[in-house]
Amino acid sequence: MAQKFRAARSDEERQARLQSILSAALDAFAEKGLGASRLEDIATRAAIAKGTIYLYFPSKQAVFEELIRTSIVLPVDSLRTELLAQDLSAQTVFGLLSHWVRNEFLGTDREIIARLILSEVGRFPEIAAFCHRELVHPVMEFLKQIAQRACERGEFGSNVLVRFPQLAVASVLVAITWNDLFQDVEPLDLGAMIESHLDLLQRAMRSDL
Amino acid sequence: MAQKFRAARSDEERQARLQSILSAALDAFAEKGLGASRLEDIATRAAIAKGTIYLYFPSKQAVFEELIRTSIVLPVDSLRTELLAQDLSAQTVFGLLSHWVRNEFLGTDREIIARLILSEVGRFPEIAAFCHRELVHPVMEFLKQIAQRACERGEFGSNVLVRFPQLAVASVLVAITWNDLFQDVEPLDLGAMIESHLDLLQRAMRSDL
Amino acid sequence: MAQKFRAARSDEERQARLQSILSAALDAFAEKGLGASRLEDIATRAAIAKGTIYLYFPSKQAVFEELIRTSIVLPVDSLRTELLAQDLSAQTVFGLLSHWVRNEFLGTDREIIARLILSEVGRFPEIAAFCHRELVHPVMEFLKQIAQRACERGEFGSNVLVRFPQLAVASVLVAITWNDLFQDVEPLDLGAMIESHLDLLQRAMRSDL
Amino acid sequence: MAQKFRAARSDEERQARLQSILSAALDAFAEKGLGASRLEDIATRAAIAKGTIYLYFPSKQAVFEELIRTSIVLPVDSLRTELLAQDLSAQTVFGLLSHWVRNEFLGTDREIIARLILSEVGRFPEIAAFCHRELVHPVMEFLKQIAQRACERGEFGSNVLVRFPQLAVASVLVAITWNDLFQDVEPLDLGAMIESHLDLLQRAMRSDL
DNA sequence: GATGAATGAGCGTTCATTCAT
DNA sequence: TATGAATGAACGCTCATTCAT
Numbered sequence: 001m002a003q004k005f006r007a008a009r010s011d012e013e014r015q016a017r018l019q020s021i022l023s024a025a026l027d028a029f030a031e032k033g034l035g036a037s038r039l040e041d042i043a044t045r046a047a048i049a050k051g052t053i054y055l056y057f058p059s060k061q062a063v064f065e066e067l068i069r070t071s072i073v074l075p076v077d078s079l080r081t082e083l084l085a086q087d088l089s090a091q092t093v094f095g096l097l098s099h100w101v102r103n104e105f106l107g108t109d110r111e112i113i114a115r116l117i118l119s120e121v122g123r124f125p126e127i128a129a130f131c132h133r134e135l136v137h138p139v140m141e142f143l144k145q146i147a148q149r150a151c152e153r154g155e156f157g158s159n160v161l162v163r164f165p166q167l168a169v170a171s172v173l174v175a176i177t178w179n180d181l182f183q184d185v186e187p188l189d190l191g192a193m194i195e196s197h198l199d200l201l202q203r204a205m206r207s208d209l
Numbered sequence: 210m211a212q213k214f215r216a217a218r219s220d221e222e223r224q225a226r227l228q229s230i231l232s233a234a235l236d237a238f239a240e241k242g243l244g245a246s247r248l249e250d251i252a253t254r255a256a257i258a259k260g261t262i263y264l265y266f267p268s269k270q271a272v273f274e275e276l277i278r279t280s281i282v283l284p285v286d287s288l289r290t291e292l293l294a295q296d297l298s299a300q301t302v303f304g305l306l307s308h309w310v311r312n313e314f315l316g317t318d319r320e321i322i323a324r325l326i327l328s329e330v331g332r333f334p335e336i337a338a339f340c341h342r343e344l345v346h347p348v349m350e351f352l353k354q355i356a357q358r359a360c361e362r363g364e365f366g367s368n369v370l371v372r373f374p375q376l377a378v379a380s381v382l383v384a385i386t387w388n389d390l391f392q393d394v395e396p397l398d399l400g401a402m403i404e405s406h407l408d409l410l411q412r413a414m415r416s417d418l
Numbered sequence: 419m420a421q422k423f424r425a426a427r428s429d430e431e432r433q434a435r436l437q438s439i440l441s442a443a444l445d446a447f448a449e450k451g452l453g454a455s456r457l458e459d460i461a462t463r464a465a466i467a468k469g470t471i472y473l474y475f476p477s478k479q480a481v482f483e484e485l486i487r488t489s490i491v492l493p494v495d496s497l498r499t500e501l502l503a504q505d506l507s508a509q510t511v512f513g514l515l516s517h518w519v520r521n522e523f524l525g526t527d528r529e530i531i532a533r534l535i536l537s538e539v540g541r542f543p544e545i546a547a548f549c550h551r552e553l554v555h556p557v558m559e560f561l562k563q564i565a566q567r568a569c570e571r572g573e574f575g576s577n578v579l580v581r582f583p584q585l586a587v588a589s590v591l592v593a594i595t596w597n598d599l600f601q602d603v604e605p606l607d608l609g610a611m612i613e614s615h616l617d618l619l620q621r622a623m624r625s626d627l
Numbered sequence: 628m629a630q631k632f633r634a635a636r637s638d639e640e641r642q643a644r645l646q647s648i649l650s651a652a653l654d655a656f657a658e659k660g661l662g663a664s665r666l667e668d669i670a671t672r673a674a675i676a677k678g679t680i681y682l683y684f685p686s687k688q689a690v691f692e693e694l695i696r697t698s699i700v701l702p703v704d705s706l707r708t709e710l711l712a713q714d715l716s717a718q719t720v721f722g723l724l725s726h727w728v729r730n731e732f733l734g735t736d737r738e739i740i741a742r743l744i745l746s747e748v749g750r751f752p753e754i755a756a757f758c759h760r761e762l763v764h765p766v767m768e769f770l771k772q773i774a775q776r777a778c779e780r781g782e783f784g785s786n787v788l789v790r791f792p793q794l795a796v797a798s799v800l801v802a803i804t805w806n807d808l809f810q811d812v813e814p815l816d817l818g819a820m821i822e823s824h825l826d827l828l829q830r831a832m833r834s835d836l
Numbered sequence: 837g838a839t840g841a842a843t844g845a846g847c848g849t850t851c852a853t854t855c856a857t
Numbered sequence: 858t859a860t861g862a863a864t865g866a867a868c869g870c871t872c873a874t875t876c877a878t
Contacts, residue, residue, distance in 0.1 A: 010837080033331065035244060036332065039874085040872075048838080050839085050874090051839055051841095051876085052837085052838055054873095054875085055837065059873080060873070060874095115331070118328065119329065122324070123241070123245065128390045128394075129394055132394050132395065160405045163401075163405070164402045164405055166397070167402065169383075170376075170382065171375075171379050174376070177382060181330055181337045181340070181341070182345065185337075185338060185341050193375065196372070196373055196376070197373070199413075200409070203413040204409040204416065206416070222862095247848085248847075249847080249848095257864090259849090260849085260850080260851080260863070260865065261863055264863075268849085269848070451749065451750055454750065456869085457869060458869095469843060469844065469871075469872080470841080470843070472870070477870085478870095535808075536745065536746070536808075537747070539808055540660070540742070543811075546812075547812060550812050578823050578826075582815075582820045584815070584820065585797075588797035589794060591801055592794070595745060595800060599748055600759050603756055603759050610790075610791075611791045614791055614794070615791070618785075618787060618794070618831040619831070621834050622830040624834070625833070665851060666851075666852060667852095676860045676861055677853090677860085678853085678860055678862095679858085679859055679861095681853075687852070840877105841875105841878105842874105842877100843875080845871105845872100846872100847868105847871100849867105849868100851866100853863105853864085854863085854864080855860105855864105856861105856862095857859100857860085857862105
């Protein structure tokens with residue numbers, strides 16, 4: 001009985017603690033970047049001991065990986081599934097994407113994580129592979145499908161976005177990078193920039209009709 | 210005469226060694242990044258002693274800055290000046306830019322350095338400021354001018370690129386990042402992607418006419 | 419109980435290790451001086467790792483400061499407080515001081531630390547300020563009081579020692595310095611020298627009566 | 628001929644250059660201490676190249692040693708010889724010494740060198756031996772002779788200063804040290820202190836008569 | 837499971853000294 | 858003789874990871 005109860009409590013607690021570590025890590029990474037964040041910072045923010053982190057994650061890197069999964073992969077999966085299910089026009093999808101990026105991405109933890117991926121993952125090929133498999137590839141496939149459908153329906157007059165769905169999110173990359181490097185010295189309305197880019201792309205796709 | 214000769218050779222040698230340090234540093238940075246490259250790596254690659262680097266550069270950061278200057282800022286300045294002088298159509302300019310990026314940037318040291326700027330400069334605010342002042346701002350101003358002229362001539366029907374010249378190079382950012390993170394697992398024809406993007410942008414600009 | 423016991427042992431151990439670091443540092447400083455002692459020397463002598471020192475002290479300088487505090491400031495404070503409380507004659511106080519210097523100072527760790535203060539503190543202004551505030555100024559004020567009382571009682575016929583209490587310890591400085599620089603080549607009975615000096619001063623003070 | 632002329636010029640020049648190195652070294656040491664002065668500073672101040680110093684001195688330490696010789700040993704020798712030759716009373720000698728210390732020592736390069744001896748020589752036993760042999764021992768012998776003569780003449784009633792001539796200069800040590808460590812935080816009239824100390828000593832010596 | 841004390845490899849920079857010219 | 862470029866050992870401090878309790 002005692003055992004059982006303990007196990008039960010343990011399980012709940014384990015999840016709670018895992019979340020608190022991830023949340024603390026996000027705070028720390030957001031403030032200082034991956035390399036400059038000390039495990040002790042994370043532990044302190046999570047109100048646990050440094051060694052305890054190693055009971056939940058095998059390394060600092062693994063914490064980052066899990067953060068990517070919970071903060072980006074899962075929500076993006078949800079959004080993608082939701083949008084796919086509805087058979088919407090490319091225009092509508094782009095509008096919803098633009099809205100999501102501006103409201104649920106820019107200025108949130110997700111943007112921070114995305115920035116960390118862009119800047120730190122180059123030296124961790126396994127994490128790069130993970131991001132590709134779980135995030136980038138699915139998103140690109142999704143965008144391809146949207147573009148493909150739009151071509152078939154006559155909504156798009158070009159298949160460029162089928163070949164290079166990356167272009168649909170190019171301005172998001174620019175926004176993330178600008179925010180990190182130059183926002184202080186030359187602030188830009190990044191939301192407007194992204195929206196303008198998506199408009200341009202759509203106008204170009206229609207101009208071939 | 211002896212003096213003169215000595216001075217001359219000294220100067221040549223100094224330049225040669227300076228170049229060999231820059232080249233060694235580029236190799237090291239390309240392999241491990243800016244933060245993770247040890248001065249000793251650079252020295253070893255250049256076949257000199259660690260302290261010798263400090264006869265040529267005041268700090269590791271300064272080495273990187275010089276690398277940026279000689280590999281990117283100067284050539285980009287040249288290109289920009291050359292293009293500005295000729296009063297070309299936006300279409301021609303974009304074509305030349307696309308050509309330059311595909312032939313003089315992708316796959317060269319310049320791409321590596323650009324990648325380093327994108328990924329590591331976030332933690333070195335002075336270098337970020339330097340890049341903005343010497344590289345990004347001038348390039349954006351140049352692109353604005355090109356777009357502005359095109360608007361005035363009736364070549365462009367929208368001033369979006371005047372407001373957000375960043376969009377003109379968004380696909381280059383995508384290419385740099387893709388090359389670093391995902392080219393191994395999913396190779397893309399990045400040159401074609403960039404060219405397609407510039408085509409799309411121009412088609413969109415003309416569609417407003 | 420277990421908690422309590424653990425805490426108690428932990429505390430003991432912490433104190434023991436702290437002492438062993440201080441002791442190792444004293445050995446190292448005595449042998450090579452403050453600036454020339456490497457943290458690694460101290461760690462090796464204390465049979466711990468270099469990083470461990472930083473669990474007990476924030477810097478090498480802080481180790482030295484703590485050495486000064488525990489070895490000199492505290493015992494000198496005690497002596498001073500004790501002597502002040504008893505309203506003794508200047509003659510008695512000088513006798514007790516002379517005794518303390520010869521038995522509790524010369525030839526002990528305290529002398530070594532005093533020598534370090536004299537020779538190395540010039541390049542560490544914060545430590546100099548600390549020594550003045552915690553050690554030198556209080557001692558000078560104490561000596562002033564003793565001399566002042568002696569004047570008021572008619573024991574001293576001059577107030578020179580009220581103006582320059584430093585003179586009362588001048589011979590101790592000489593002793594410390596001689597011990598460090600010349601004791602090998604020309605040994606002196608430094609205790610006798612100090613005692614003689616104090617006798618001379620007292621005789622001079624009385625000669626004005 | 629050319630050889631001879633060169634040799635002649637060389638000799639003069641050699642002396643001049645040697646002096647300019649010593650002078651530059653003094654400036655540097657005065658400003659930063661022995662350890663913190665870079666050979667390059669000294670070379671720059673002397674308007675020569677770093678390596679040239681090694682044509683005149685085998686090491687930085689040797690420069691310091693020579694500085695001691697020319698700045699302190701020689702002038703002190705002169706003073707000593709001069710005073711000895713005149714068969715003066717102890718009172719007169721002490722008066723002249725006090726005058727010399729206050730006017731030719733405190734606040735001059737000599738004080739700086741003396742401070743360097745006190746603080747840095749502890750770790751250079753050969754320099755310590757040199758200082759003892761060439762400076763301290765002769766001065767102590769001189770003071771002994773003065774005190775001995777005074778005893779024999781009935782000027783002094785005690786032979787303490789014969790046994791411990793060091794006491795005669797104890798206040799100078801105090802002054803040098805105070806100047807270096809505490810003059811900023813608690814300025815003292817060090818000249819007056821030294822004069823007071825010599826007065827006290829003489830009064831004490833006479834009180835035994 | 838949780839702790840946190842201990843570890844020790846890692847690194848940018850300085851500078852006395854050497855030596856080829 | 859004079860130069861000054863080159864050397865390379867030296868050092869305080871950090872922090873991811875381990876492990877005894």
